[in-house]
Amino acid sequence: MASRSTQILEAAARVIARRGVRGLRVEELAAEAGVSTGLIYYHFKDRTGILRHTLEFINDRAERYTSTQDPDAEPLTPREELDQVLLLELQDTPEVRENSSAWGELRASAVFDPVLREDLARATLVWVQEVAGLLGQVRPMAPAATLAASAERLTALLEGLSMRWLSGGLAIDHARTLLREAVEVELARLDRP
Amino acid sequence: MASRSTQILEAAARVIARRGVRGLRVEELAAEAGVSTGLIYYHFKDRTGILRHTLEFINDRAERYTSTQDPDAEPLTPREELDQVLLLELQDTPEVRENSSAWGELRASAVFDPVLREDLARATLVWVQEVAGLLGQVRPMAPAATLAASAERLTALLEGLSMRWLSGGLAIDHARTLLREAVEVELARLDRP
DNA sequence: TCCATTTGACTGAAAATCCGGTCAGTGCCA
DNA sequence: TGGCACTGACCGGATTTTCAGTCAAATGGA
Numbered sequence: 001m002a003s004r005s006t007q008i009l010e011a012a013a014r015v016i017a018r019r020g021v022r023g024l025r026v027e028e029l030a031a032e033a034g035v036s037t038g039l040i041y042y043h044f045k046d047r048t049g050i051l052r053h054t055l056e057f058i059n060d061r062a063e064r065y066t067s068t069q070d071p072d073a074e075p076l077t078p079r080e081e082l083d084q085v086l087l088l089e090l091q092d093t094p095e096v097r098e099n100s101s102a103w104g105e106l107r108a109s110a111v112f113d114p115v116l117r118e119d120l121a122r123a124t125l126v127w128v129q130e131v132a133g134l135l136g137q138v139r140p141m142a143p144a145a146t147l148a149a150s151a152e153r154l155t156a157l158l159e160g161l162s163m164r165w166l167s168g169g170l171a172i173d174h175a176r177t178l179l180r181e182a183v184e185v186e187l188a189r190l191d192r193p
Numbered sequence: 194m195a196s197r198s199t200q201i202l203e204a205a206a207r208v209i210a211r212r213g214v215r216g217l218r219v220e221e222l223a224a225e226a227g228v229s230t231g232l233i234y235y236h237f238k239d240r241t242g243i244l245r246h247t248l249e250f251i252n253d254r255a256e257r258y259t260s261t262q263d264p265d266a267e268p269l270t271p272r273e274e275l276d277q278v279l280l281l282e283l284q285d286t287p288e289v290r291e292n293s294s295a296w297g298e299l300r301a302s303a304v305f306d307p308v309l310r311e312d313l314a315r316a317t318l319v320w321v322q323e324v325a326g327l328l329g330q331v332r333p334m335a336p337a338a339t340l341a342a343s344a345e346r347l348t349a350l351l352e353g354l355s356m357r358w359l360s361g362g363l364a365i366d367h368a369r370t371l372l373r374e375a376v377e378v379e380l381a382r383l384d385r386p
Numbered sequence: 387t388c389c390a391t392t393t394g395a396c397t398g399a400a401a402a403t404c405c406g407g408t409c410a411g412t413g414c415c416a
Numbered sequence: 417t418g419g420c421a422c423t424g425a426c427c428g429g430a431t432t433t434t435c436a437g438t439c440a441a442a443t444g445g446a
Contacts, residue, residue, distance in 0.1 A: 022215040108301035110360035112213040121362040160353030167303040169314040229423045
């Protein structure tokens with residue numbers, strides 16, 4: 001049972017995925033969420049507030065499908081978990097597509113909207129550190145700075161591949177293959193410093 | 194002595210870099226160019242006309258810094274040329290920043306606008322093939338498919354890094370370092386198949 | 387238990403604002 | 417004096433934002 005504001009944020013993610021951040025109309029969002037325009041301002045202050053909260057919401061949601069959810073399942077090796085965390089962002093399911101396309105939009109918007117930058121930078125940092133941590137488990141002898149650099153490359157590559165996938169220039173399977181190879185390539189690098 | 198319409202296009206490039214394609218306001222453009230709004234419509238018909246001509250203008254300008262310009266300079270080795278082609282897109286000069294912003298905007302817009310996809314896909318393909326060609330000169334024994342995959346990764350990574358740079362989450366020097374290392378990592382991969 | 391009071395989520399329409407596009411008119415040069 | 421480059425006030429449709437008021441649920445006093 002989603003609360004009203006969650007319901008609005010879910011709708012916002014859908015609208016942003018469909019029309020883009022700059023194509024988001026408050027009235028359309030209200031219709032999509034099945035509420036009045038007034039309620040949106042009641043909960044989120046203004047249009048920017050909608051965007052900020054939606055970014056946060058998308059972020060939280062990404063953690064849900066990114067983290068291993070099933071506690072009964074065989075525990076993953078660090079290497080498997082690494083693949084998991086990265087490849088789960090390249091799936092052609094409505095939820096992931098929605099998240100990726102909203103994320104891409106917010107990233108692009110942040111270029112011109114300082115308000116979004118801080119949240120975006122923080123979320124990116126957390127993500128990079130998560131990946132760096134997993135890399136560190138797979139290659140325990142590698143120095144932290146090198147791990148961080150690899151993590152930055154892998155996540156930035158994933159964003160780039162994701163945009164190409166969503167803008168129709170790259171098949172999802174090929175994107176996944178490229179990313180898997182990139183992980184191998186980076187791990188090979190971490191072997192010999 | 195720039196003609197009036199060139200003056201408007203230069204201003205448009207600056208405004209797009211600052212506010213994005215969808216953030217471009219005709220009135221702001223007029224102020225930036227130091228002309229009246231009416232004159233803009235006199236020269237370019239409508240907003241779409243402004244955008245079309247500006248994209249063309251930016252495109253023409255990109256060729257200037259992408260191609261090796263100085264014919265007297267020492268000819269570059271393939272490896273140097275490879276670094277060149279990639280790293281030239283990560284410079285903090287107004288011209289490159291403007292072009293990168295516009296490219297990022299275009300990429301992001303294409304997710305929601307099928308009309309742009311074809312042009313974008315074609316331009317991307319040309320770019321990937323150029324990089325694959327240079328990689329092939331540096332590693333003549335590598336198979337074509339492997340070269341292509343490396344080129345796709347490097348260009349996608351560059352796009353990802355570029356977005357992070359422009360959205361303020363990544364210092365340009367660090368972005369350049371990450372990219373340079375990525376080139377090395379990919380070349381190492383091409384050494385041992 | 388019953389009803390008066392308060393709270394706060396919610397609505398819808400009005401108001402304010404934004405913005406692309408128009409147009410009557412000005413100055414200038416051939 | 418005809419026409420071209422140019423101006424800037426203005427228009428109206430689209431969007432955002434505000435706000436007076438409704439309603440249902442919680443509170444609490446007798």
